[in-house]
Amino acid sequence: MTPLNLKPDEQVDSYFDSNLAKRYWFDRVFVSTAFICTLVGLVILALLLFDVCKDGLPRLSIDFLTHYPSRRAGQAGILSPLVGTIWLLVITALVAIPIGVGAGIFLEEFAASSLLAKVIEVNIGNLAAVPSIIYGLLALHVFVRLMNPITGGRSVLSGGLTLALLVLPIIIVATREALRAVPEGIRQAGYAIGTTRWQVVRDQVLPIAFPGILTGTILALSRAIGETAPLITIGALTFIAFLPPLVPLTEGLRSPFTALPIQIYNWVSRPQEAFQIAAAAGIIVLMAVLITMNATAVYLRNWLQRTRN
Amino acid sequence: MQIDAVIDEETVLQVENVSVYYGAFPALRGVYLEIPKNKITALIGPSGCGKSTLLRCLNRLNDFILGARVEGRVRFGGMNLYDKSVDPVEVRRRIGMVFQVPNPFPKSIYENIAYGARINGYQGNVDELVEIALKDAALWDEVKDKLKNSGLSLSGGQQQRLCIARALAIEPEVLLMDEPCSALDPISTGRIEELMHELKQKYTIVIVTHNIQQAARISSYTAFFSTDESRTGQMVEFGPTTRIFGQANDPRTRDYVEGRFG
Numbered sequence: 001m002t003p004l005n006l007k008p009d010e011q012v013d014s015y016f017d018s019n020l021a022k023r024y025w026f027d028r029v030f031v032s033t034a035f036i037c038t039l040v041g042l043v044i045l046a047l048l049l050f051d052v053c054k055d056g057l058p059r060l061s062i063d064f065l066t067h068y069p070s071r072r073a074g075q076a077g078i079l080s081p082l083v084g085t086i087w088l089l090v091i092t093a094l095v096a097i098p099i100g101v102g103a104g105i106f107l108e109e110f111a112a113s114s115l116l117a118k119v120i121e122v123n124i125g126n127l128a129a130v131p132s133i134i135y136g137l138l139a140l141h142v143f144v145r146l147m148n149p150i151t152g153g154r155s156v157l158s159g160g161l162t163l164a165l166l167v168l169p170i171i172i173v174a175t176r177e178a179l180r181a182v183p184e185g186i187r188q189a190g191y192a193i194g195t196t197r198w199q200v201v202r203d204q205v206l207p208i209a210f211p212g213i214l215t216g217t218i219l220a221l222s223r224a225i226g227e228t229a230p231l232i233t234i235g236a237l238t239f240i241a242f243l244p245p246l247v248p249l250t251e252g253l254r255s256p257f258t259a260l261p262i263q264i265y266n267w268v269s270r271p272q273e274a275f276q277i278a279a280a281a282g283i284i285v286l287m288a289v290l291i292t293m294n295a296t297a298v299y300l301r302n303w304l305q306r307t308r309n
Numbered sequence: 310m311q312i313d314a315v316i317d318e319e320t321v322l323q324v325e326n327v328s329v330y331y332g333a334f335p336a337l338r339g340v341y342l343e344i345p346k347n348k349i350t351a352l353i354g355p356s357g358c359g360k361s362t363l364l365r366c367l368n369r370l371n372d373f374i375l376g377a378r379v380e381g382r383v384r385f386g387g388m389n390l391y392d393k394s395v396d397p398v399e400v401r402r403r404i405g406m407v408f409q410v411p412n413p414f415p416k417s418i419y420e421n422i423a424y425g426a427r428i429n430g431y432q433g434n435v436d437e438l439v440e441i442a443l444k445d446a447a448l449w450d451e452v453k454d455k456l457k458n459s460g461l462s463l464s465g466g467q468q469q470r471l472c473i474a475r476a477l478a479i480e481p482e483v484l485l486m487d488e489p490c491s492a493l494d495p496i497s498t499g500r501i502e503e504l505m506h507e508l509k510q511k512y513t514i515v516i517v518t519h520n521i522q523q524a525a526r527i528s529s530y531t532a533f534f535s536t537d538e539s540r541t542g543q544m545v546e547f548g549p550t551t552r553i554f555g556q557a558n559d560p561r562t563r564d565y566v567e568g569r570f571g
Contacts, residue, residue: 113375185412189472191370193425193479194402203424204414 052287056280064281068241069263073274078282080240081263084156085225085289087244087252088259091160092167092224097217100168104175104213109201128169135166136233144234152254154235156244159257162230167220174216178209211301218297222290228261238266260286318345321483321513322367327381329362329371337362337542340381342532344483349505349514351524351550354534354565359542360517363534364485366390367515368404369397385483402429405476409488411468413460413475418443418452421460421471422478429479438478445511446474447504466497470504477512484508486516490523502527521566525554533562 067077111117139162143151151158182205190200237256244255260282267279322344329337337359344350344367352360362371369390371377383390390400413421422439431438439456443449448470452463460471469489476484486505490498505514505527518524524531531553533546546553546562557563 183412185408185410186414187373188370188406188408189412189414189475191373192368192401192406192408193428193475194398195425195428196398199428203428208415 052280052283055277056282056284059277059281060284064278065285069239069258073270073272073278076267076275076278078260078263078278078285080243081258081260081282082285082289083243084159084236084240084257084259085286087156087257088160088163088231089221089225091157091253092163093217093221095161095164096167096171096220096224099164100171100217100220101175101213103168104172104179105201105206107172108176108179109205110197124169124172128173131229132166132227133229133233135162136230139165139230140234154237154256155254156257157253158234159231159236159259162234163224163227166227166230167224170220170223171217174220175209175213178212178216179205181212182208211304214304215297215301218293218300222293225259225289225293226261226286228259228265231259231262232265236262238262260289318343318348320344321346321385322515323382323384324363324366325382325384327363327366327379327383329359329366330378330380331374332376335539335541340544342544342547344513344515345530346513347509347511348529349509349516349527350530350532351528352515352517352532352534353519353521353524354542354545355536356519357540357542358534358536360532360534361487362542363544364406364487364515364517367483367485368401368406370401370406372397402479403481404483404485405479405481406485406487407469407472407476407489410492411465411472413463413468413471415459415461417457418460418463418471419456422475425475425479431479442474442478443471445477445508446470447500447507448474464497466493466500469493469497469501473501473504473508477508481512483513483515486514488517488519491519498523521568525550525566533557533559533565535561535565 064077065082066079067075068080069078070076107117107120111120139158143158143161144153147158151161186204186208187200190204191197195203237258240256240258242255244252244257246252264279264282264286267275267282270276320343322342324340324342324344327337327340328335340359340363342363352364354360365371366379366383367390371379379391381391385400385404388395414424416424419439422442423435426435426438440449440453443452448467451467452458452471455462460468463471469492473484473489490501493501502523505516508514516524516528528550530548531550532544533553534542535545536542546557546559553562554566557566
């Protein structure tokens with residue numbers, strides 16, 4: 001028996017030319033390249049944050065959050081856009097989550113590989129890639145004009161419905177992905193003890209898929225509140241000095257509205273320096289809302305996974 | 310093909326000329342088989358010979374496979390399982406199944422067993438039922454102090470016994486086992502085999518196994534399956550395990566059980 005030679009440099013009489021040195025070199029090249037790619041993203045993000053914070057942080061105050069926008073830049077606050085964004089968020093969530101999750105469950109668990117499901121799947125994929133301004137144009141006609149008696153025209157309800165439409169494909173896809181990740185054995189186990197399809201989905205599959213659905217949904221909503229184009233298309237206003245009333249709700253839903261990205265867009269396009277600074281502060285508020293939502297998604301997912309095991 | 314008549318045995322399932330197609334492909338053709346009551350019947354044969362497919366016909370689990378079609382009859386208590394008036398959910402309550410890979414629900418041990426009973430409208434005391442099922446599955450002593458723990462916290466062998474307990478809790482008449490030990494170590498396998506000996510007092514067991522020695526050890530009857538040139542599965546021979554392993558008629562059976570093939 002010949003002794004095993006484990007030293008890479010020495011010539012061994014063999015058909016294998018393992019050439020480890022060269023392979024390790026490629027490894028290092030790849031890792032370095034990937035690291036640089038990561039760094040580029042991080043550095044750009046840090047620069048943007050730094051720039052915004054430098055201008056905006058001194059402007060942030062309780063007054064900024066509790067005052068309405070104003071023609072006088074120094075007194076302008078962000079109350080109505082912030083509240084408008086929260087209204088939009090709630091409406092979008094209430095409309096898009098039940099419909100999106102329901103459609104996802106149907107397509108994945110009940111219509112699985114039927115022709116209908118395949119046709120719908122391709123179309124949902126396409127819908128997710130449609131530019132948001134197109135949704136705005138559709139919404140302008142359907143929600144603002146055709147459904148005017150219900151929505152009240154250019155209202156916060158129209159805005160919420162528009163954003164719901166926009167994120168519906170994302171929620172459906174996220175739901176399907178989460179359901180697909182549930183092991184097939186769980187479904188089989190359910191069927192084998194005499195449960196119906198819906199019972200298996202309700203009692204076994206959905207609880208397992210829930211954290212994934214939740215994360216996908218919250219990320220979709222985060223995208224919704226950052227949208228500007230479709231809201232401008234349906235005619236969100238940029239100067240609102242009142243809040244939609246909660247009572248009666250019907251009136252609140254049908255109020256004109258504005259939202260954070262729209263207010264920011266408006267301020268940025270003003271020539272005065274003071275409005276630019278207000279915009280920077282507005283961006284910080286918007287980012288705070290987004291980060292809060294994403295953090296909630298991560299926290300809820302981890303918490304649910306912990307409680308399950 | 311030789312099929313011994315199951316003389317002097319009461320049978321619970323009669324498979325009559327069953328063929329299974331996946332789309333246009335015939336996976337299994339023309340199977341006749343009678344499953345004797347309170348015995349262990351082993352289905353053996355090389356991979357792809359249709360033995361698992363046949364097992365899944367017995368509780369209509371093939372219903373969920375898109376494009377799968379079953380022809381022929383499976384009689385159970387005088388009814389054809391594939392009759393339009395037969396509800397597959399009810400079939401699966403009365404004919405339980407244990408799978409190759411242990412698949413407990415990601416819930417507590419207690420809930421794993423109670424769920425099936427509750428969903429099927431069990432009227433009795435669920436606590437007692439859970440205890441009986443776990444005792445029947447020879448798992449009670451190991452888990453009685455941690456019923457609230459997740460089923461996933463158990464070892465592989467314990468998980469498989471939990472799955473057996475889950476199947477027993479809905480009081481089936483027949484227990485189908487699809488290679489129940491293939492993911493387990495030899496000690497866990499031994500425990501499951503012992504358990505099966507106990508269980509056949511109360512239940513009829515049909516087991517698919519790749520382990521020929523296992524079939525010889527535990528079963529009273531053995532069916533050998535093989536494939537033809539077009540890779541369609543068929544049953545080659547059926548009879549008492551002693552005869553299949555001692556003096557099989559078909560040379561293919563002899564080759565397989567003696568380990569010369571497959």
